[in-house]
Amino acid sequence: MAVMATATADALSPAAREFVDSGPKRLLIGGEHAEAADGRTFETIDPATAEVICEVALGGSEDAARAAAAARGALEGPLRKLNAAKRSSLMYALAELIKANGAELAELESLDNGKPLAAAKGDIAATVNHLRYYAGWPTKIEGETIPVSARDVLCYTVREPVGVCAQIVPWNFPLLMGMWKVAPALAAGCPIVFKPAEQTPLTALRLGELALEAGFPEGALNVLTGDGTTGSALVDEPGVDKVAFTGSTEVGREIGAKCGRSLKRVTLELGGKSPNIILPDADLDRAIKGSYEGIYFNSGQACNAGSRLFVERDLFDEVTERLADYAREAKVGPGLDPDTQLGPLVSQEQFDRVKGYIDSGVQEGAELAAGGSPDSADGGGYFVEPTLFVGVEDSMRIAREEIFGPVLVAMPFDDLEEVARRANDTEYGLAAGLWTRDVSNAHKLASMLQAGNVYVNTWGGGDPAAPFGGYKASGIGREKGHANLDAYLETKTVWVQL
Numbered sequence: 297m298a299v300m301a302t303a304t305a306d307a308l309s310p311a312a313r314e315f316v317d318s319g320p321k322r323l324l325i326g327g328e329h330a331e332a333a334d335g336r337t338f339e340t341i342d343p344a345t346a347e348v349i350c351e352v353a354l355g356g357s358e359d360a361a362r363a364a365a366a367a368r369g370a371l372e373g374p375l376r377k378l379n380a381a382k383r384s385s386l387m388y389a390l391a392e393l394i395k396a397n398g399a400e401l402a403e404l405e406s407l408d409n410g411k412p413l414a415a416a417k418g419d420i421a422a423t424v425n426h427l428r429y430y431a432g433w434p435t436k437i438e439g440e441t442i443p444v445s446a447r448d449v450l451c452y453t454v455r456e457p458v459g460v461c462a463q464i465v466p467w468n469f470p471l472l473m474g475m476w477k478v479a480p481a482l483a484a485g486c487p488i489v490f491k492p493a494e495q496t497p498l499t500a501l502r503l504g505e506l507a508l509e510a511g512f513p514e515g516a517l518n519v520l521t522g523d524g525t526t527g528s529a530l531v532d533e534p535g536v537d538k539v540a541f542t543g544s545t546e547v548g549r550e551i552g553a554k555c556g557r558s559l560k561r562v563t564l565e566l567g568g569k570s571p572n573i574i575l576p577d578a579d580l581d582r583a584i585k586g587s588y589e590g591i592y593f594n595s596g597q598a599c600n601a602g603s604r605l606f607v608e609r610d611l612f613d614e615v616t617e618r619l620a621d622y623a624r625e626a627k628v629g630p631g632l633d634p635d636t637q638l639g640p641l642v643s644q645e646q647f648d649r650v651k652g653y654i655d656s657g658v659q660e661g662a663e664l665a666a667g668g669s670p671d672s673a674d675g676g677g678y679f680v681e682p683t684l685f686v687g688v689e690d691s692m693r694i695a696r697e698e699i700f701g702p703v704l705v706a707m708p709f710d711d712l713e714e715v716a717r718r719a720n721d722t723e724y725g726l727a728a729g730l731w732t733r734d735v736s737n738a739h740k741l742a743s744m745l746q747a748g749n750v751y752v753n754t755w756g757g758g759d760p761a762a763p764f765g766g767y768k769a770s771g772i773g774r775e776k777g778h779a780n781l782d783a784y785l786e787t788k789t790v791w792v793q794l
């Protein structure tokens with residue numbers, strides 16, 4: 297595989313350079329930067345070179361308690377005093393600040409995560425849009441008057457913030473996944489303790505600073521950097537009322553179980569192994585290009601990646617050959633190199649994991665039609681070329697388990713009922729897609745697929761207003777739209793005897 301010349305942190309603009317060089321990064325609690333109580337730190341790594349970017353504070357349970365207390369203070373003090381219109385205007389102000397600092401944020405994201413700079417810029421633009429969507433909500437959160445049967449009673453409901461929110465996010469879209477959670481919480485008037493992934497803490501820290509600059513009260517948005525132990529401490533923290541998590545199904549189950557015991561409110565956005573189906577009457581150019589993007593975007597590190605491709609048997613060879621051609625032409629390289637189409641994977645751990653899956657596919661007898669050779673050459677980065685397996689059985693690990701890398705498995709099918717059954721034969725249910733010109737088949741198959749998101753003649757369409765979430769083991773609850781606002785509100789029913 298040809299990995300392009302290394303463009304490293306040297307490519308950063310002065311603003312991003314200054315942030316990186318400004319010394320070890322600290323927690324942000326109650327508006328103040330702070331070391332971890334026990335002084336622990338970790339290193340965040342540039343996945344294009346495997347070199348250290350900077351040191352970051354590693355929060356523990358004492359820090360989780362401090363952050364939750366700061367959030368509680370904000371909830372009971374300044375946040376409560378903010379009226380809805382003011383909350384809305386602060387959110388718009390924050391959106392403007394993110395936009396104004398967008399170039400720096402995109403560079404930090406590309407450096408920390410490895411994604412191409414153009415994709416990181418897209419993430420930042422989507423982050424701004426998301427915040428703007430929810431910034432319109434505070435003034436529209438209304439209760440109801442209830443026509444109860446009792447005489448001389450006024451019964452009404454009030455929507456109130458659910459309380460202190462712990463928000464734990466992964467590394468694949470660090471700031472954007474963060475904003476999916478932060479924006480509805482702020483709209484509802486909830487303070488936040490935000491926990492970015494250990495692989496990608498940088499933009500979260502900038503977000504916390506920008507929230508203060510926008511005028512949010514101290515303690516409204518606290519940032520607790522750290523690792524899985526930090527996230528776990530936050531879930532255990534009694535001062536937290538609600539947990540919102542995006543990440544692996546394994547950790548999601550653990551968090552769900554803990555919140556079940558403590559009766560904290562919880563929403564979970566988890567993994568997927570999403571089926572993508574090309575029917576015989578599809579517009580093939582569109583279907584192939586869309587399917588390629590659907591799996592290889594973000595180097596396959598997306599919860600809704602279209603990772604299981606089903607192609608009608610007569611088209612199978614043509615489709616897989618054309619996909620393999622695209623894959624072979626892809627430019628894999630450092631995110632900060634403007635020619636890069638696929639960046640490195642985020643970490644050594646993900647690199648080893650994806651390599652392990654590729655090896656398991658070969659061992660189980662699948663055939664590599666493209667890619668397959670992970671390559672950590674050229675500066676030690678975690679590069680994996682876009683990989684396509686054919687000759688795949690539904691029972692193979694590569695066809696069943698979430699790989700979370702640029703690895704696609706392709707399988708032929710013969711009819712609609714059969715492909716729907718095979719597509720649904722998974723513990724997951726996050727996304728599913730289909731390509732057809734037949735409107736009847738499109739709706740029929742869309743209704744048969746067990747997934748929270750179904751894409752027809754596209755892959756991954758998204759909007760802040762449109763709910764996103766999973767069936768089955770892909771999660772509980774919905775993000776985006778008014779559905780996610782509800783997850784940050786309690787309903788109080790008030791009875792007044794007149």
Ligand code: NAP
Nearest residue numbers: 465466492493494523524527528543544547566567599700
């Ligand atoms: P993960 O462990 O689920 O991490 C997600 C977030 O949860 C991170 O902030 C993580 O912190 C934190 N965390 C880890 N253990 C925790 C615990 N016991 N309690 C509370 N928080 C905890 O995901 P990962 O290890 O980065 O990736 C593993 C696999 O998860 C991937 O290969 C992929 O299959 C899946 N994944 C899915 C998504 C998605 O969007 N659905 C995103 C990322 C990964 P640290 O990162 O600091 O450990």
Ligand code: MG
Nearest residue numbers: 523524544547
């Ligand atoms: Mg982890």
